[in-house]
Amino acid sequence: MKEKQSYHMDLETFRKNGYATIDWVVDYLKNVESYPVLSQVKPGDIRKQLPDAAPEKGESFDAMLKDVTEVVMPGITHWQSPNFFAYFPGNSSPPAILGEILSAGLSVQGMLWATSPACTEVETHVMDWLVKMLDLPEKFMSHTKGGGVIQHSASDATLCALLAARERVSSGEVNKKGGTGNLIAYTSAQAHSSIEKGCMIAGIGTDNLRLIDVDDEFSMRPEALDAQIQKDKDAGLIPFFVCTCVGTTSSLALDSVAEMAKVTKKHDLWLHVDAAMAGTAAVCPELRFINEGVQEADSYTFNPHKWMFTNFDCNAFFVADRAALINALSILPEYLKNEATNDGAVFDYRDWHIPLGRRFRALKLWFAIRHYGVEGLQFHIRKHVELSQQFKQWVIDSDNFDLVVDNPLNLICFRHKDGDDKTEAIMASVNQTGEAYLTHTKLNDKYTIRMSIGQTNTELKHVEHAWRLLNEASDKLSK
């Protein structure tokens, strides 16, 4: 028998399997509403169906696809279901998927401009597009001292903002000599856990992160921020960084960036704006009030992989002073030296984030924006906000539920009039139907259901159905 010369999948087989995979995805998206939104498996249910060790001999692609259908699918919680109202949207869309396929097919590394110039240039270009589309300040564009970059997640972006601020305030000393335990960061008491995680990672310390009081709308109180900074200064500590939230995770509360900027300007601190989910709203002129004051920010981040129909991972991060960011993260070993880098004529994005390697993530964002056009993005964002405001009115008019916060965007927080236990039971009951999926938070220490309306394909009928399920559960549990 002739010895096998290659184990690669030949390209015609790849084509056939590629079509089959596309068909699988199309079928999935067609039928996504037929699955329970929240996976119903128990811990270990998936693993126990898998063989203990990797196969010695290669297997057919059909076998793999069959396993995805039969073994994996019961363990999927369907973020692409229009009945997904949990957490925040983690959207995808056909054009973005097509971009992801090309990115995987090309499989280039964009760590340096030189390692694939198009990977860097398309990214820089699309980041500039975003600045214009969202009416962000020009100082975030690449022709100024600033610029934008795609990061893995908002956690990474916020960490990078922290590092840039840390290095600016310490004139590079922390990078050199290590942490000093006296740098103080500030954020809303309602801010995302990633700020705390970032402070751990960067060696700032959670004791040195001040969680600032919020007002009745869960927005950070500027006078409380100012007072705390002054107090820390008086104690000989070094305030250096404020993360303000355009849309908190719990309730999508909007800090006033303009008010925060007055405080950070007064004390000369780095102002980072975390607009992870809500940022996309600014594509609509009438919703740009969320970013008022952002022209004073040192950095800004939001997630196209949440609400801009671009599948994870695709976080957009902007800085006004890219030198501060690059100083915090740059290392240039011999094996990465090249003419374009030496000339300083290009962006080498490896110096803009934690990893060295990076794939061509701009393709999917470029495709999503081009497919929808600004007009199409506006249409769908407006629809989600409109549906949310309708839902809010139902809650206000309801005999069963109370509105907890009056949010102008697409997250409605509410609870049952009978209190925590009932609210929790209702949500569990709805999730068990598999027909909708919602998650909770606590606001003023009370159990609160979050209805997040932003999945790519969510329409009025899905929102109506969720509302019906909630009320049916309320009625059933009241008996």
Next chain:
Amino acid sequence: MKEKQSYHMDLETFRKNGYATIDWVVDYLKNVESYPVLSQVKPGDIRKQLPDAAPEKGESFDAMLKDVTEVVMPGITHWQSPNFFAYFPGNSSPPAILGEILSAGLSVQGMLWATSPACTEVETHVMDWLVKMLDLPEKFMSHTKGGGVIQHSASDATLCALLAARERVSSGEVNKKGGTGNLIAYTSAQAHSSIEKGCMIAGIGTDNLRLIDVDDEFSMRPEALDAQIQKDKDAGLIPFFVCTCVGTTSSLALDSVAEMAKVTKKHDLWLHVDAAMAGTAAVCPELRFINEGVQEADSYTFNPHKWMFTNFDCNAFFVADRAALINALSILPEYLKNEATNDGAVFDYRDWHIPLGRRFRALKLWFAIRHYGVEGLQFHIRKHVELSQQFKQWVIDSDNFDLVVDNPLNLICFRHKDGDDKTEAIMASVNQTGEAYLTHTKLNDKYTIRMSIGQTNTELKHVEHAWRLLNEASDKLSK
């Protein structure tokens, strides 16, 4: 005119465009050798062809694909060309691409077990497979106190190892109170820049990273490591972390993990093993000498996205004590609480790395392993090593070139007998042909060409052709 009800790409159009995209990728891979390996564009060449602003109206997918072909492609450096010998391989393969498509189609978030149980369980399972396939110690498997996780890159993995070590040595104090500037980390003077970057990010400080002397083979000298640790202890500093390299970036030099382990055991330091590129070699029993001593390591990382035919991003990171890692990175806000997490019966991978969000990356690795089987992976790794050893012999026998290091794996470092200028000119000349692409490093301060043989489709003929180009350039430049 009826108002437009949706801007989404309908699913039948998606199917058609999906097939076209698959065809595009197949054509690309068929013709990849016809492109210059190293992109020949100048800074700005790509951007100047793109419109200044995002389109107001949506565009057709055909227009996008056309732009990829006409505008993007000249700016691509072809990491998937069998004539790519630069840096390290950044491999892809058809089964991995198919897995990536499904991952994008499902677009789930795997931050918690509960947010898509299959995303976590398949990942844990495949990480366990890898431990067996590579004969890594059982303590890295999930049924022990350890476990494996997919990270974005080796830079992220090494940063996480640093953080886990930092928290262990400080009993959680740094997370709480911030850096102290007296924790000391150690690595080879030949180690990857990511260790230095990690020390900057984690607030350790580059002054507190000791770059330990290497021997004539560029491997870290254990007695030098021991002496430096003792010296730092005597100075009242706190040594806590050693990163040892199984394959350095410059020359693929192999530290002796066993010798390093004796030192870290003596001084009770965290031992992290960075086998980013070379780790895949251990799938072949005869190459497992590279990992000798790894049973003493606290953590281990390698990149299936380099040499295991799985497209970026897919780094594998293993820890012996997952509690140390989780303690370093865990935050549990109310909005992420759920029954499975509370029970402690599951892995929530958000606590194992920097980001919160994470996509279903295990699919592509699972597919690549299943397609090739252990046998197929061994076949291709052996072939790459064999080709490299052949190339090495040509260098040894050559009148033009000198071998710089005698490496047993797949990176051959060599230079021209006439010195730096000639060596550099030869490499530039070969790269300008577009028929092969190599990069350089400096070893003992001398300009050295690196021939990295590991691209998925590299065969003898490609290696022979590169060798011919190098000698032709040498002859031409000697005239």
